[in-house]
Amino acid sequence: SVAPGLPAAVDVEHEWIGVLEVAVTAGACRIIAADGVHRHVTVQIYREGDVEPRGAQEVMIESVVEHAAELGHTSAAHGRRLNSGGGSAVHHGVEKRLEFHIGDSPGKLYLNFVSDCPSGLPVMASFVPLGVVGDGQQWVALILLIAVLLTILTEVIHRTLAAFVGAAGVLFVLAMEHRLPSVMTIIAWMDHGTLALLWGMMIIVALLARTGVFEWCAVRVFERSGGSMWKLYAMLMVFDAVLSAFLDNVTTILLLGPVVISLCAAIRISPKPMLMSLALFGNIGGTATMIGDPPNIIIGNAFSEQITFLDFLVILGPIVVIMMPFALVFCRWYFGAEYFGQTIDADMDVLKKQYPIREPKLLIRAGSVLGACLFMFFLHPITHLDPAYAACFGATLLLVMCDHHDFEYAIGKVEWDSLLFFAGLFVFTEGLAELGLLREIASAMISFIKVFPADARQVAAIVILQVIGSGASAFVDNIPFTATMIPVLRQVSETVDGISLEALIWALALGADLGGMGTLIGASDNVVMAGLAEEAGHHISFMEFFKIGWPLMCIVTSLACLYLVILQSAGAFE
Numbered sequence: 001s002v003a004p005g006l007p008a009a010v011d012v013e014h015e016w017i018g019v020l021e022v023a024v025t026a027g028a029c030r031i032i033a034a035d036g037v038h039r040h041v042t043v044q045i046y047r048e049g050d051v052e053p054r055g056a057q058e059v060m061i062e063s064v065v066e067h068a069a070e071l072g073h074t075s076a077a078h079g080r081r082l083n084s085g086g087g088s089a090v091h092h093g094v095e096k097r098l099e100f101h102i103g104d105s106p107g108k109l110y111l112n113f114v115s116d117c118p119s120g121l122p123v124m125a126s127f128v129p130l131g132v133v134g135d136g137q138q139w140v141a142l143i144l145l146i147a148v149l150l151t152i153l154t155e156v157i158h159r160t161l162a163a164f165v166g167a168a169g170v171l172f173v174l175a176m177e178h179r180l181p182s183v184m185t186i187i188a189w190m191d192h193g194t195l196a197l198l199w200g201m202m203i204i205v206a207l208l209a210r211t212g213v214f215e216w217c218a219v220r221v222f223e224r225s226g227g228s229m230w231k232l233y234a235m236l237m238v239f240d241a242v243l244s245a246f247l248d249n250v251t252t253i254l255l256l257g258p259v260v261i262s263l264c265a266a267i268r269i270s271p272k273p274m275l276m277s278l279a280l281f282g283n284i285g286g287t288a289t290m291i292g293d294p295p296n297i298i299i300g301n302a303f304s305e306q307i308t309f310l311d312f313l314v315i316l317g318p319i320v321v322i323m324m325p326f327a328l329v330f331c332r333w334y335f336g337a338e339y340f341g342q343t344i345d346a347d348m349d350v351l352k353k354q355y356p357i358r359e360p361k362l363l364i365r366a367g368s369v370l371g372a373c374l375f376m377f378f379l380h381p382i383t384h385l386d387p388a389y390a391a392c393f394g395a396t397l398l399l400v401m402c403d404h405h406d407f408e409y410a411i412g413k414v415e416w417d418s419l420l421f422f423a424g425l426f427v428f429t430e431g432l433a434e435l436g437l438l439r440e441i442a443s444a445m446i447s448f449i450k451v452f453p454a455d456a457r458q459v460a461a462i463v464i465l466q467v468i469g470s471g472a473s474a475f476v477d478n479i480p481f482t483a484t485m486i487p488v489l490r491q492v493s494e495t496v497d498g499i500s501l502e503a504l505i506w507a508l509a510l511g512a513d514l515g516g517m518g519t520l521i522g523a524s525d526n527v528v529m530a531g532l533a534e535e536a537g538h539h540i541s542f543m544e545f546f547k548i549g550w551p552l553m554c555i556v557t558s559l560a561c562l563y564l565v566i567l568q569s570a571g572a573f574e
Contacts, residue, residue, distance in 0.1 A: 170431025469511020
């Protein structure tokens with residue numbers, strides 16, 4: 001326990017060199033009355049014989065108002081639990097990892113903990129020697145990231161293998177730093193919600209596809225377009241964006257992808273332009289609601305006290321509507337008159353006879369299960385049931401109702417390489433975060449924001465966060481990036497004057513969601529789309545997607561920046 005004004009010294013017996021990571025968990029500072037003062041615990045590190053500390057870093061702590069009669073009792077109780085090894089004393093506090101450069105010469109280490117809290121402050125600390133590798137771990141992480149991206153870009157090896165090699169690389173570096181995570185931790189790094197949702201929807205969609213319903217829908221959509229390629233394209237993209245807002249863009253691409261592939265096969269054109277566009281417009285549409293894109297779900301849960309489900313629709317919905325015409329115009333220009341100018345001539349009677357419903361009974365079973373799953377997705381804001389559970393329960397129920405031929409067909413149609421790619425990518429990006437690469441980006445962002453005058457910091461923070469968020473999310477999957485940035489937002493709003501937390505929340509949501517459009521690995525629905533195309537015999541390369549995704553990302557991100565700046569100027573985030 002750190003007493004008011006008195007340093008608490010810790011003798012670290014080990015003779016470590018290089019970089020030492022100190023994980024600090026500080027309890028809440030208990031005060032009699034709220035005074036608006038930010039309090040800290042300062043960690044200082046010494047070598048034996050040092051007069052001045054080799055490093056000192058501050059950790060902001062929370063303040064909790066208590067009655068004077070209870071203050072001494074609770075502080076003493078917290079101290080006793082802390083000294084006896086109990087963790088509950090700091091359960092409601094803050095956790096932060098600090099890194100100290102302790103030199104290349106061994107010798108005893110001493111740590112001092114100093115607090116400006118007027119009451120006793122419970123503090124726990126653990127130490128991990130990172131050794132000489134720790135001095136350049138962020139650079140090692142950056143090199144690994146570039147190497148994996150280049151491997152995926154050049155397609156020297158399959159992207160799934162590239163993700164596994166990258167994951168093995170970061171784990172090897174962590175092992176050299178004496179902090180190799182346990183197998184359970186590595187498994188926890190994988191986003192089980194995303195993986196389970198993908199698996200469940202792949203099963204349901206595979207059995208639906210066997211009924212012929214996607215080809216049947218494709219023929220009806222084509223009939224409504226009147227043979228106009230542009231009208232057909234615009235109808236599909238608008239429908240994709242709307243559906244992505246109220247389901248999620250991964251589910252939407254799993255539903256619409258097979259329809260587009262069947263449609264393009266029926267009218268004998270390449271499905272790649274429409275498939276890539278489905279992924280891009282799914283990212284745009286999914287931005288509008290809390291359940292439309294995985295980063296929004298993470299943000300909504302983390303800041304549930306500041307924003308609601310309706311806030312996402314009210315704040316982000318209008319900018320999505322504004323983006324849609326710009327995106328459609330860009331895609332029309334990109335694919336050109338040669339693609340959209342063609343008139344599709346096909347005999348509708350022949351197409352209807354060629355693509356009927358093949359298995360009506362299976363369609364009833366699979367359609368009922370899909371409808372129930374979609375209904376549960378819509379009820380998510382009320383029931384708070386993870387969509388992954390609904391998808392897995394639905395898939396399991398459907399498999400039970402089918403015979404063994406349908407079971408084997410569905411299991412065979414699951415895109416296991418895509419699921420494995422996601423698993424490897426999640427471990428790789430979480431490993432990059434452990435190596436401090438994302439923390440370094442966040443620290444640089446905070447330093448850059450502080451350069452601006454106080455009255456201009458809010459606008460600067462909005463623009464910087466969206467630019468960094470979109471750029472980073474394009475190359476590092478936006479799910480772990482969003483999770484890493486959430487504590488950074490809290491820190492920026494608490495430590496930098498003139499910053500509104502709500503504005504930062506919306507800037508992060510727009511940056512992470514729209515940044516996923518930039519590359520093939522930026523968002524989950526991009527990868528799923530590439531897997532569907534590959535299965536249908538149409539390979540979409542990293543560069544092929546990058547050429548359309550990156551410029552469109554820059555366009556919509558610019559619109560989003562301007563939109564939030566206008567809202568800020570109008571006082572929406574005061």
